Amino acid sequence: MVMDDQLTAVFAALADPTRRALLQRLTESDANVAELAAPFEMSQPAISKHLRVLEGAGLITRSRHATARFSHLEAEPLREATEYMEKYKRFWTKSFDKLDAALAAYTEQPHTTEEEENNA
Amino acid sequence: MVMDDQLTAVFAALADPTRRALLQRLTESDANVAELAAPFEMSQPAISKHLRVLEGAGLITRSRHATARFSHLEAEPLREATEYMEKYKRFWTKSFDKLDAALAAYTEQPHTTEEEENNA
DNA sequence: CTACTCTATAACCAAATGGTTATGGATGAT
DNA sequence: ATCATCCATAACCATTTGGTTATAGAGTAG
Incomplete structure (x- = not known):
């Protein structure tokens, strides 16, 4: 992946259940790596890698405190x-499409058949 | 990737600029593969692959019309x-965190120092 | 300074991803 | 029937991803 922009990085970061669970955990409180790794069966380096991905996407920031490194959501x-995806809100229900078709039928040319509803 | 659930598939599908552009194109109208491939410099099979990923995530459906296959958003x-991500709305501004800290300080135990604000 | 704790990095590996070219398949037209 | 069109599939390749174990590094404590 080229990881072009921020959006790509964020979606890629979210496309992993472990990372989503880490974010969920961080909604409760900041946490160090050991705490974050505890619920998972994978190794500490694996969690560190996931944290790096989250950090790269800007989804977490990190700070030192003694030897521990705390992650913050x-x-x-x-x-x-979310804003990006909400641009598709208009398409979340079919009813909007049918409304459009009806509007188009009545404004562009009166008494069109239903064939126009199959746009191509 | 294990592609556990729908959410993983959707985020993975969105984590590619080409696929996001395809979705954007499909907001205008349904389109066949040739139309969808036209703006890109990559080959037709590459576009077909992307469409399969989008279809796998449930982001498009497809239908035949003559030899053409039309994709529909x-x-x-x-x-x-979007609903998933909106669960994080509460954390979109720092002000909420500071409000929480203030509330915790005044309800749990009066006159706490600022050290408690660094939760761990 | 030494030892300990916590985390990052290195080196490695299997599998997935995103692309290619070449070819095959389904459908419509002549 | 044959041919043309549109698309999918196959086979292949380089890179990325997500994991491992082993080791190094930064900071604290004694």
Whole structure:
């Protein structure tokens, strides 16, 4: 993957159940790597890798405290990704399409048949 | 990737600029493969692959019409993914965190120092 | 300074991803 | 029937991904 933009990085980061679970955990509180790794059966380096991906997408920030490194949820990129997807809200129900077809039929040319509803 | 659930499939599908562009194109109208492939410099089989990924995520459905196969946007999975992300709305601004900290400080135990704000 | 704790990095591996070219299959037209 | 069109599939390839174990590094404690 070329990881072109922020959006790509965020969606790629979310496309993994482990990383989604890490984000979920971080909604409760900041946490160090050991805490984050505890619920999973995978190794600590694997969790560190996932955290790096999340950090790369801007979904978490990290800070030191003694030897521990705490992860902190940064949900702003999620907001941007949500905004992107909400552009498709108009298509979330078929009713909008049918409304469009009806409107088009009555404005462009009166008394069209139903064939126009199959746009191509 | 294990492609566990629908959410994983949808985010993985969105984690590619070409596929996002295909979805964008399909907001205008249904289209056959040749039309969809036209704006891109990649080969037709590459586009077919991307369409299969989108179909696998439930983001498009397909139908035949003569030799052509038309893709149709199905945005419902996007709605579900948006709902998932909106669970993080609460964390989209720092102000909520600070409000929480203030509330915790005043309800759990009066006159706490600022150290408690660093949750761990 | 040494030892310990917590985490990152290195090196490696299997599988998935995103692309290619070449070919095959289904459908419509002549 | 044959041919043309549109698309899918096969076979292949390079890169990325997600995991492993082993080791190194940064910080704290004694």
